[in-house]
Amino acid sequence: MSERVKKPLHILVCIKQVPDTKIIKVNPKTNTLDRSSAPAILNPYDAHAVEEAVRLREVHGGKVTVLSMGPPQAKNAIRKCVEIGADEGILISDRRFAGADTLATSYALYKAIERIQKLEGVDLILCGKHAIDGDTGQTGPGIARRLGISPLTCVNKVAEVNRKEQRIQVHRKVEEGYELIESALPCLLTVEKEINDVSYSPLPNMIRAARYEPSIWTVDDLEDVDIKQLGLKGSPTIVGKMWPPEKSKGATLFEGEAGQQVKDVLGVLLKERELFAGKGGD
Amino acid sequence: MRVNIDDYRGVWVYIEQKKGQLLDVGLELLAAGRDLADKLEVDLCGVLLGEEVKSLTKDVFEAGADKVYLIDDPVLHYYRTETYMTAVGDLVRKYKPEIFLYGATSNGKDLASAVATDVLCGLTADTTLMDVDVEKRLFEASRPAFGGNIMATILCKKHRPQMATVRPKVIKRLPLQAGRTGEVIEETINVKEEDLQTKVLKIVKDAKKAVNxxxxxxxxxxxxxxxxxxxxxxxxxxxxxxxxxxxxxxxxxxxxxxxxxxxxxxxxxxxxxxxxxxxxxxxxxxxxxxxxxxxxxxxxxxxxxxxxxxxxxxxxxxxxxxxxxxxxxxxxxx
Ligand SMILES: Cc1cc2nc3c(=O)[nH]c(=O)nc-3n(C[C@H](O)[C@H](O)[C@H](O)COP(=O)(O)OP(=O)(O)OC[C@H]3O[C@@H](n4cnc5c(N)ncnc54)[C@H](O)[C@@H]3O)c2cc1C
Ligand SMILES: Cc1cc2nc3c(=O)[nH]c(=O)nc-3n(C[C@H](O)[C@H](O)[C@H](O)COP(=O)(O)OP(=O)(O)OC[C@H]3O[C@@H](n4cnc5c(N)ncnc54)[C@H](O)[C@@H]3O)c2cc1C
Missing domain, CATH: 3.40.50.1220 (TPP-binding domain)
Structure with missing residues (x-):
């Protein structure tokens, strides 16, 4: 850690390419998601993580690298990060990573981060709050555990980065407000969307991004990998049955005379009577 | 990470507390856990961590638990991943539950994710529906994914415990059974404050956030x-x-x-x-x-x-x- 102080700040951001879930359709025959119905985009939460890293680099100097695990097309999500201002991107892509749940995902990313640490050191790792497809929010804390560093989840502000002492202070959003937390570097943050607004990319970034080719690593580029912990094999969870949630058939409407309407709706509310007895939420 | 599934018995619920107050979600999970434990014919156990929280065990029993694993230590005053993960991970390794539920709150999700990686088991996120295949002792946790476009049942056949975070307010609490009690199993945590990487400096209440x-x-x-x-x-x-x-x-x-x-x-x-x-x-x-x-x-x-x-x-x-x-x-x- 002490030598890190003399080196430029290196921030690593983990990013995922996801289908745009606002558009995705469910195939009614198979009850599975028709991924071709939705364009692949950079996970929106990860855009905030990259933006935060770029802003920290503007203050402290150094470098921002993004890391993604995914199929070759995920290069496009990395290019999007370069547009936001990332300096470099690495894609780990290999059939043997496929079918990973969060445990196997965090293992693969951890192995890649180990290599990056060895090559050039890492001071801070950022992740999004969650990916909008798998939607678990489990990958970030998993990576931190594997690296033996602290995960600080739900971060909505980076209050201070102290390079001299290699410490960081952040606001961690909790139900009643926020916690001010201090941690040693390196550590891992998962960021909330309100941490920043993603700014419009300057033209030079866009030009650079269009031509950018990320480095691609396979399993063979990583050291001491236990193949059994990767992909489907390394995933304790499996997705069983899938079905579309019940679509509302629309409301039962009470129409007509006001007195009767009030009576009708009161009947519905009084079934939940015990709810209204407690203390109010505010 | 392959484990002998038959070594694992019992249903556990993480009982989240803040400043000595139990969160509702823990009591909701005890209702769900009671149902699972009865079907599997095993004990329902609460896991309670904090500083000076022993008196809360009473409520946990009245809400349906048979046992409470308690760790009471000043180092657990605030939730921190590193301390809570170590404590809970050690309990899991020692007592081997087959199912372990956590509330899908900020801290519950954080803790469950870290523990799952620590003990190398599966974790289903944001569960809204639960059931169990009694014969196979297989926990069936269903959850919305892809922005709510689809529901999926997540299974974990070969690893134990089968862990899940569960959304608050999807399960009805059981009425408290006054006088119901059980066994408290007290454990210790072997972590020193000066060895920790993180410190909670303060909790700031958002004054503007009068509404929750x-x-x-x-x-x-x-x-x-x-x-x-x-x-x-x-x-x-x-x-x-x-x-x-x-x-x-x-x-x-x-x-x-x-x-x-x-x-x-x-x-x-x-x-x-x-x-x-x-x-x-x-x-x-x-x-x-x-x-x-x-x-x-x-x-x-x-x-x-x-x-x-x-x-x-x-x-x-x-x-x-x-x-x-x-x-x-x-x-x-x-
Ligand atoms: C319907 C369905 C349900 C699922 N349910 C579960 C479940 O309950 N439990 C489980 O363990 N797995 C589950 N999975 C698998 C899970 O989606 C994948 O493991 C996925 O690779 C990572 O999880 P996530 O999408 O939830 O990401 P999250 O954990 O929500 O992502 C958080 C952050 O981690 C980083 N990150 C995540 N993935 C990558 C990546 N590939 N490359 C770089 N950075 C990344 C990003 O910073 C991201 O913002 C499910 C999958 C499907 C299709
Ligand atoms: C990027 C983006 C983000 C947004 N985020 C949010 C968000 O977070 N939350 C949000 O709410 N909106 C959001 N919006 C705005 C959203 O699109 C709608 O404009 C907004 O929700 C409309 O508010 P409204 O229903 O109160 O008003 P209106 O759409 O004007 O609806 C008023 C309704 O009241 C009914 N009405 C009128 N008089 C009476 C009467 N006397 N008795 C009974 N009914 C009456 C009308 O029939 C009408 O249906 C967002 C928009 C964008 C583009």
């Missing part, structure tokens, strides 16, 4: 149909009568009728109360994404074609200015 919509079980929300402050006061009166929190659409917030803390939707908060009453809200998609998972949605709108009626369970097609005061009076008298 995320945790409200009843919400009455106002839309632009209520027109102005006077209409908002009418809605507020209904909310007060129902002991509900006040929500609002963006148009109401932007008109300066109430603060942004009240805004429900894409750029506001996402809520999942038991009851959501939408008054004069048209039901734009950006509003719906923030409230459509509420358990019971009632809409009041004078336009029969308003999209809110598609998302609602019950609708009153009427002038809010007539119906809302009547409803307030009727509820007071009921």
């Amino acid at each position: 919509l995320e945790e409200a079980s009843v919400i009455v929300a106002a839309g632009k149909g209520i027109k102005d402050e006077k209409g908002f006061a009418m809605v507020r009166e209904l909310a007060e009568t129902l002991n509900a929190s006040l929500g609002a659409s963006r148009d109401v917030v932007e008109a300066g009728i109430c603060g942004h803390d009240h805004q429900v939707g894409q750029t506001g908060v996402t809520v999942t109360p038991k009851v959501y009453i939408a008054i004069g809200i048209s039901g734009a998609i950006q509003h719906l994404v923030g409230m459509q998972n509420s358990e019971l949605i009632i809409a009041i709108n004078n336009d029969r074609e308003a999209p809110i009626f598609q998302a609602a369970h019950y609708g009153i097609v009427a002038d809010a200015f007539t119906v809302v005061p009547m409803l307030t009076t009727a509820f007071k008298e009921a």
Whole structure:
């Protein structure tokens, strides 16, 4: 850690390419998601993580690298990060990573981060709050555990980065407000969307991004990998049955005379009577 | 990480507390856990960590637990991943539960993710439905994914424990059974403050955040149909009568009728109360994404074609200015 102080700040951001879930359709025959119905985009939460890293680099100097695990097309999500201002991107892509749940995902990313640490050191790792497809929010804390560093989840502000002492202070959003937390570097943050607004990319970034080719690593580029912990094999969870949630058939409407309407709706509310007895939420 | 499944028995629930107060979600999970434990014919155990929290075990038993694993230590005063993960991970390795549930709160999700990686087991996120295949002792946890477009059942056949985080407010609590008690198993944590990487310096209450919509079980929300402050006061009166929190659409917030803390939707908060009453809200998609998972949605709108009626369970097609005061009076008298 002490030598890190003399080196430029290196921030690593983990990013995922996801289908745009606002558009995705469910195939009614198979009850599975028709991924071709939705364009692949950079996970929106990860855009905030990259933006935060770029802003920290503007203050402290150094470098921002993004890391993604995914199929070759995920290069496009990395290019999007370069547009936001990332300096470099690495894609780990290999059939043997496929079918990973969060445990196997965090293992693969951890192995890649180990290599990056060895090559050039890492001071801070950022992740999004969650990916909008798998939607678990489990990958970030998993990576931190594997690296033996602290995960600080739900971060909505980076209050201070102290390079001299290699410490960081952040606001961690909790139900009643926020916690001010201090941690040693390196550590891992998962960021909330309100941490920043993603700014419009300057033209030079866009030009650079269009031509950018990320480095691609396979399993063979990583050291001491236990193949059994990767992909489907390394995933304790499996997705069983899938079905579309019940679509509302629309409301039962009470129409007509006001007195009767009030009576009708009161009947519905009084079934939940015990709810209204407690203390109010505010 | 391959384990002998038969070594693992019992259903565990993480009992989250804050400043010595139990969160409701722990009690909800004890209700779900009771059902699973009865089906599997095993004990239901609570896991309680903190500083000076021993007195809380009473409530945990009354809510259905047979045993409580307790670790009471000043180092656990604030939630921190590194301490809580170590403590819970050690308990799991020592006592080997087959199912372990956590509330899907900020800290519950954080802890469960870290523990799953620590003990190398599967973890299902944000579960909303639970069941168990008794013969195979297989836990079936179902959850929404892909932005709510699909429900999926997640299984974990070859590893133990089978862990899941469960959304608050999807399970009904059991009535407390006064006098019900059980066995407290006290353990210790072997971590020194000076060896830790993180410190919680302080907890700052958000003074502006007087409303906590995320945790409200009843919400009455106002839309632009209520027109102005006077209409908002009418809605507020209904909310007060129902002991509900006040929500609002963006148009109401932007008109300066109430603060942004009240805004429900894409750029506001996402809520999942038991009851959501939408008054004069048209039901734009950006509003719906923030409230459509509420358990019971009632809409009041004078336009029969308003999209809110598609998302609602019950609708009153009427002038809010007539119906809302009547409803307030009727509820007071009921
Ligand atoms: C319907 C369905 C349900 C699922 N349910 C579960 C479940 O309950 N439990 C489970 O363990 N797995 C589950 N999975 C698998 C899970 O989606 C994948 O493991 C996925 O690779 C990572 O999880 P996530 O999408 O939830 O990401 P999250 O954990 O939500 O992502 C958080 C952050 O981690 C980083 N990150 C995540 N993935 C990558 C990546 N590939 N490359 C770089 N950075 C990344 C990003 O910063 C991201 O913002 C499910 C999958 C499907 C299709
Ligand atoms: C990027 C983006 C983000 C957004 N985020 C949010 C968000 O977080 N939350 C949000 O709410 N919106 C959000 N919006 C705005 C959203 O699109 C709608 O404009 C907004 O929700 C409309 O508010 P409303 O329903 O109160 O008003 P209106 O759409 O004006 O609806 C008023 C309703 O009241 C009814 N009405 C009128 N008079 C009466 C009466 N006397 N009695 C009964 N009913 C009556 C009308 O029939 C109508 O249906 C967002 C928009 C964008 C583009």
